[in-house]
Amino acid sequence: MTASSPRVPLLEARGITKHFGGVEALRGADFTVFENEVVALIGDNGAGKSTLVKILSGAQPPTSGQILVEGVETKLRSATDARAAGIETVFQDLALAPQLDAVANLYLGRELQTRNRIFRAFGWLDHKAMRTNAEAVLTDLGVKIKDIRKPISALSGGQRQGVAVARAVNWSSKVVFMDEPTAALGVVQTRQVLDTIRRVRDSGKSVVLVSHNMDDILAVADRIEVLRLGQRVRVFTSAEATLNGLVAAMTGAPVTEGVK
Amino acid sequence: MTNLAEVTRKRVSKIHAGELSSATWVTAALFLILALFIIMNPAEFGTASNLSNIALDASILLVLAVGGTYVLITGGVDLSIGSVLVFSSVAGAKVMQHFGGAGGDAVIGGLAAALVAGAGWGFINGFVITRMRVAPLVVTLGTLGMALGFALMWAGGNDLQGVPPNLVYRFGLGNILPGIPAVATVAAFVALVAGVVLAWTKFGRYTYAIGSNSESSKRAGIAVDRHLIKVYMLGGLLAGLAGFLSLARFGTTSIAGHNLDNMNALTGVIIGGTSLYGGVGKVFGTVIGTLIPAVLQNGFVIAGLPPYWQQVAVGAVLIFAVYLDRARRDAELS
Ligand SMILES: Nc1ncnc2c1ncn2[C@@H]1O[C@H](COP(=O)(O)OP(=O)(O)OP(=O)(O)O)[C@@H](O)[C@H]1O
Ligand SMILES: [Mg+2]
Numbered sequence: 001m002t003a004s005s006p007r008v009p010l011l012e013a014r015g016i017t018k019h020f021g022g023v024e025a026l027r028g029a030d031f032t033v034f035e036n037e038v039v040a041l042i043g044d045n046g047a048g049k050s051t052l053v054k055i056l057s058g059a060q061p062p063t064s065g066q067i068l069v070e071g072v073e074t075k076l077r078s079a080t081d082a083r084a085a086g087i088e089t090v091f092q093d094l095a096l097a098p099q100l101d102a103v104a105n106l107y108l109g110r111e112l113q114t115r116n117r118i119f120r121a122f123g124w125l126d127h128k129a130m131r132t133n134a135e136a137v138l139t140d141l142g143v144k145i146k147d148i149r150k151p152i153s154a155l156s157g158g159q160r161q162g163v164a165v166a167r168a169v170n171w172s173s174k175v176v177f178m179d180e181p182t183a184a185l186g187v188v189q190t191r192q193v194l195d196t197i198r199r200v201r202d203s204g205k206s207v208v209l210v211s212h213n214m215d216d217i218l219a220v221a222d223r224i225e226v227l228r229l230g231q232r233v234r235v236f237t238s239a240e241a242t243l244n245g246l247v248a249a250m251t252g253a254p255v256t257e258g259v260k
Numbered sequence: 261m262t263n264l265a266e267v268t269r270k271r272v273s274k275i276h277a278g279e280l281s282s283a284t285w286v287t288a289a290l291f292l293i294l295a296l297f298i299i300m301n302p303a304e305f306g307t308a309s310n311l312s313n314i315a316l317d318a319s320i321l322l323v324l325a326v327g328g329t330y331v332l333i334t335g336g337v338d339l340s341i342g343s344v345l346v347f348s349s350v351a352g353a354k355v356m357q358h359f360g361g362a363g364g365d366a367v368i369g370g371l372a373a374a375l376v377a378g379a380g381w382g383f384i385n386g387f388v389i390t391r392m393r394v395a396p397l398v399v400t401l402g403t404l405g406m407a408l409g410f411a412l413m414w415a416g417g418n419d420l421q422g423v424p425p426n427l428v429y430r431f432g433l434g435n436i437l438p439g440i441p442a443v444a445t446v447a448a449f450v451a452l453v454a455g456v457v458l459a460w461t462k463f464g465r466y467t468y469a470i471g472s473n474s475e476s477s478k479r480a481g482i483a484v485d486r487h488l489i490k491v492y493m494l495g496g497l498l499a500g501l502a503g504f505l506s507l508a509r510f511g512t513t514s515i516a517g518h519n520l521d522n523m524n525a526l527t528g529v530i531i532g533g534t535s536l537y538g539g540v541g542k543v544f545g546t547v548i549g550t551l552i553p554a555v556l557q558n559g560f561v562i563a564g565l566p567p568y569w570q571q572v573a574v575g576a577v578l579i580f581a582v583y584l585d586r587a588r589r590d591a592e593l594s
Contacts (some may be wrong), residue, residue, distance in 0.1 A: 078481070104468075
């Protein structure tokens, strides 16, 4: 259906496998992200979505398979590699440091240093600049935190998720992966995250959304890729996607077997 | 919606109060104990010379405990620092003897030897913990025995002499200003620098981040293993410095006198509010936590109580401090 598309994918995974001891989490999975789109990655529990996300964000190495960034084969050996390729991720477990505050978490691993050369040599942090910027970023994305100096563990689940989303969006240049970013959110905050996803796309980047909420997916996704038992089994465009079709593809129910 | 927000807000402010308690409580406890002893016996306890004695007693332990604070904040533990202190002081004394036991060469050589020996053990700890993935408790329990065993073999089972007398009289027992012991000044300087680094620099930030969540830190691009090796090396380096200070103060290796150093340093760190679970702690807390046992020791002696009471009291304070830590953690998780 996307068959004769001339576009070179922004990010492409080909034949990814991943073994955890005897468990085959991915068995030759393909995945494609084009420029400037929201693509949903869906599948049943244990289908391998989070594993694929981790591999494409450099958090885990694949057992085998190829990763191409803008058509060029690239090894994502670490999160740093993925970041260098413009990829940021909201992990399912959020990957926050609970005892640190929101500012420290937003800047984790990318702390701003003071401009003063002597202090800089000692790794002196620019607390003030980080705080000001962090406040702006959080406000911009509608994340409301009363006391920004409180450890993250003292925040609500929604606020924590907001911080993780803000971090990824803020630092990304090409693709933002979001692994179930609305799982802990109420109606209002969910709508906020969906708005954020659209805004990220409208700014020219792409978003990969992993979610179990079909309503959310039908609301924001431009394309939907379905993973089942560690393999991509179908790709839908938003126009052809229906709730029944998605569920059938996810569960492997005998509804019009799709070709991709 | 407002209800939920209200509940969250209330819970959050409660946590804030709980958080304050740990650091504030111990500081308050220290001042309370000081006040009690001064009221009981102002003529002896409250004198400047006695207070400077307390500072001196606590200083070598404080240098050890500062390193222990960093390690504990990363979520690890270093049980070997007491043995590494002994090993480093043996290394220092050997080099001092080599230089004839007098003069600047002996002092500088001895200091360098102690620091290198300490950092070396720290490197071994950090390397085995990160590269061979053995738990810190196990690794440092192993090096605790190894460092002490090697130290005793090297020293031939006896305490070594040969510390330059000038080092002992001018520095080890000397004052920088009247009433301000040189050794205590070094310890205070170490604590100050370590506290500033922990609170204001990237090195400190990574120390907290790794202790808070090492997997997240890795995903955030922090070189976790390399940082941990540095932290264990810092712990070893400070144990080496403590070994040198101990040579300067006692004029000999005094191996048997350091039997309980690692446990006492760890006690100070924990009383000071550094979390056993990692991610939380301050050098200031460790300063207070190290002073409390020293004040109790001194005060009980002056009050004419059997000094054994000090151990009982410190034990009770330790358990109470950890209780506070746990209560705070529960409050955060609930
Ligand atoms: N670190 C691991 N060790 C062992 N097995 C793992 C590990 N991570 C994932 N798996 C296994 O790989 C499979 C895919 O897991 P994954 O987390 O990718 O699924 P998912 O599609 O994200 O599921 P969910 O919707 O529940 O989040 C599962 O069978 C899981 O048990
Ligand atoms: Mg998952």
